[in-house]
Amino acid sequence: MFTNEIEFDETITTVMDDKGRFEDVVMFIADDGCYIRQYNEKINRYDLIHMSHEMFKEMIEALNHKEGFFVSRFKKDG
Numbered sequence: 001m002f003t004n005e006i007e008f009d010e011t012i013t014t015v016m017d018d019k020g021r022f023e024d025v026v027m028f029i030a031d032d033g034c035y036i037r038q039y040n041e042k043i044n045r046y047d048l049i050h051m052s053h054e055m056f057k058e059m060i061e062a063l064n065h066k067e068g069f070f071v072s073r074f075k076k077d078g
Contacts, residue, residue: 029056
């Protein structure tokens with residue numbers, strides 16, 4: 001299950017484990033990039049990943065491909 005919240009300066013998606021085995025994963029999409037965080041009980045703080053919008057798009061695109069090396073080309077709007 002998941003939630004989507006659209007704020008003024010970012011979109012926040014929270015993915016929750018239906019079985020309660022894993023901590024929630026929260027994704028923030030903001031002007032300066034994408035952030036993914038998950039609470040880490042072992043160190044009592046969040047693990048945080050920060051990536052560009054292009055890297056995030058490639059991560060999603062990678063789910064649609066089989067094994068191999070791929071290069072993405074992005075067109076700028078406008």
